[in-house]
Amino acid sequence: MARYGRVARVIFDLDGLLVDSEPVYAEIARKVCKKYGKEYTRETHMKEMGLSVDESCQVVVQALQLPITPEEYRLQLESDCEYERRLAEAPLMPGVERLVRHLFNHHIPTAIASSATRTIFDSVSSKRKDFFSLFHPIILAGEEPEVKKCKPAPDTFLVCEARFQTKAEPKETLVFEDSVAGVEAAVAAGMPVIMVPSKDIDIALCGKATLVLNSLQDFRPEEFGLPSF
CATH class of the missing domain: 3.40.50.1000 (HAD superfamily/HAD-like)
Known part of the structure; x- marks a missing residue:
């Protein structure tokens, strides 16, 4: 019926x-944010879910007040040696x-x-x-x-x-x-x-x-x- x-x-x-794949993004994001003394939280992750990559990077940088641009944040995520391998798996x-x-x-x-x-x-x-x-x-x-x-x-x-x-x-x-x-x-x-x-x-x-x-x-x-x- x-x-x-x-x-x-x-x-x-x-x-x-x-x-x-969301746990992969969250883990890599936590690593990047930790370098700047910031904590990537569940609330931050929820704010960026479903958005485009550029928009989600902007949300994280603004929410956590990271001292880098959204583009620099994105590059750091994508350059992590575990990023592509973890996504593939x-x-x-x-x-x-x-x-x-x-x-x-x-x-x-x-x-x-x-x-x-x-x-x-x-x-x-x-x-x-x-x-x-x-x-x-x-x-x-x-x-x-x-x-x-x-x-x-x-x-x-x-x-x-x-x-x-x-x-x-x-x-x-x-x-x-x-x-x-x-x-x-x-x-x-x-x-x-x-x-x-x-x-x-x-x-x-x-x-x-x-x-x-x-x-x-x-x-x-x-x-x-x-x-x-």
Whole structure:
């Protein structure tokens, strides 16, 4: 039974939703901030989740009053010798592979719409090329001239929707997100959105989502008119 209406295709966020990469960012960020006598806290991490890389770096530098520019902060993150290796080894989130392959096997178009950079995407996908080949299109907001504003603006999802080979209305495009900014972007695009929040996110901030799940393992495709497992 399509409890939440029927959808025709699916868009996934990347970091923290498909791949458990957020702990990698947090650990490297703590190392950089510690050099300047600053503590990278859970609250700081929550403020930057879902934003573009440039915007998140600006948030951290301003919130912690680091004596460096956002660009210098970003360069220090990306130059850490553990950064790319740790991203490449970050595991898929629980339930992800089962769901994505299920959708693919039933010919449901699936895409990725993320604020990640090409460097980040190449790192997290480097050891899973077969899995990531199941997605089309893959929109990396910072690399797309058509994306004028990143999440929480709707541009990332609207550009992604336009790149599907089949046409459908926004209300028929289901989004999976883990961040508040991502949920707001999907809502602004007129798309139903399932939030699988980080354990650090206050549940009170999840109210705009169509549905909130603890894990993708709990997703029931038939509730959105998709083939059941």
